[in-house]
Amino acid sequence: MRKSLVGTAAAALLSAAALVGISAAPAAAAPAQPTAHRTPSFEGTVALSNCSGSVVKLKHSRPGDPALVLSNGHCLQEGMPGAGEVVVDQPTSRDFTLLNADGSDAGKIHSDKIAYATMTDTDISLYETTSTYRQIKKKYGIDALKLDAKRPRAGRDITVVSGYWKETFGCAVDGFAYRLKEADWTWKNSIRYTMDCQTKGGTSGSPVIDDRTGKVVGVNNTHNEDGERCTLNNPCEVDRKGEVSIRYRNAYGQQTYWINRCFGRGNQLDLDARGCVLPQPAG
Numbered sequence: 001m002r003k004s005l006v007g008t009a010a011a012a013l014l015s016a017a018a019l020v021g022i023s024a025a026p027a028a029a030a031p032a033q034p035t036a037h038r039t040p041s042f043e044g045t046v047a048l049s050n051c052s053g054s055v056v057k058l059k060h061s062r063p064g065d066p067a068l069v070l071s072n073g074h075c076l077q078e079g080m081p082g083a084g085e086v087v088v089d090q091p092t093s094r095d096f097t098l099l100n101a102d103g104s105d106a107g108k109i110h111s112d113k114i115a116y117a118t119m120t121d122t123d124i125s126l127y128e129t130t131s132t133y134r135q136i137k138k139k140y141g142i143d144a145l146k147l148d149a150k151r152p153r154a155g156r157d158i159t160v161v162s163g164y165w166k167e168t169f170g171c172a173v174d175g176f177a178y179r180l181k182e183a184d185w186t187w188k189n190s191i192r193y194t195m196d197c198q199t200k201g202g203t204s205g206s207p208v209i210d211d212r213t214g215k216v217v218g219v220n221n222t223h224n225e226d227g228e229r230c231t232l233n234n235p236c237e238v239d240r241k242g243e244v245s246i247r248y249r250n251a252y253g254q255q256t257y258w259i260n261r262c263f264g265r266g267n268q269l270d271l272d273a274r275g276c277v278l279p280q281p282a283g
Helices: 133-140 257-262
Strands: 045-047 052-057 066-071 086-099 105-118 124-132 157-162 167-182 185-193 207-210 216-223 236-238 251-255
Touching: 052 133, 052 157, 052 207, 052 216, 066 105, 066 216, 086 124, 105 133, 124 133, 157 216, 185 216
Parallel strands: none
Antiparallel strands: 045 052, 045 086, 052 066, 066 124, 086 105, 105 124, 157 167, 157 207, 167 185, 167 236, 185 251, 207 216, 216 251
16 A cells, blocks of 8 residues: 655555446348457546545536545545544645646646545545636646446456556456455455556556546555565455455555545535445544
């Protein structure tokens, strides 16, 4: 869960730191062509001081709404949330470097509020920026990435797009870890990548993009660096029976479809909304 290649030991958490009907056809019909897959560009991604992220548009987002930046909970400059801790509407001051499609720097956007962050059940942070989607589009010509409202699918080709490194990592969804445990933190239904995605420090918070749809289906957050069992930077999988397995060098991300259910009009957080299962602050 390492955030970047530099920093204190406490900052080095995740190694990624850096979810038919059939009809008859004429016998002479030509075979269907496979859907073209295109490697996602860097448009809409951002570089943080220690991680990666992306400007995301949710199900109810409108052009005049304050734009949201998605990253990991462990990428907070204020420090990583403890197990069971949830951060809501916390003041902050953070700049993000917005990237063009080719990976060049487009400019800076700013946030003065952490709308939501946690490392419980998932590992996400959502910053509310001082710019609207319309303003970002007008000033930089950049569109936000769309957050898929559907679960990611096993076998689909995906790309982890790192704004920190200006580098992409292509692989597929290998499956899902019922529980992923790393040190004090436990995450639910994590996306397990095929081994082609060898992420590294600084890629934490990168959007995981479905190559077919171009939508964000997850946020990159960790990989097992040393083959250790459930330790810092060495997550382990725990199945429904409590059996623990270790997948050396496997990388993981957190599903993001459920974020859509917790934000309403105006991109305002509503943890009491129907279907929202994000953890709530204690008390």
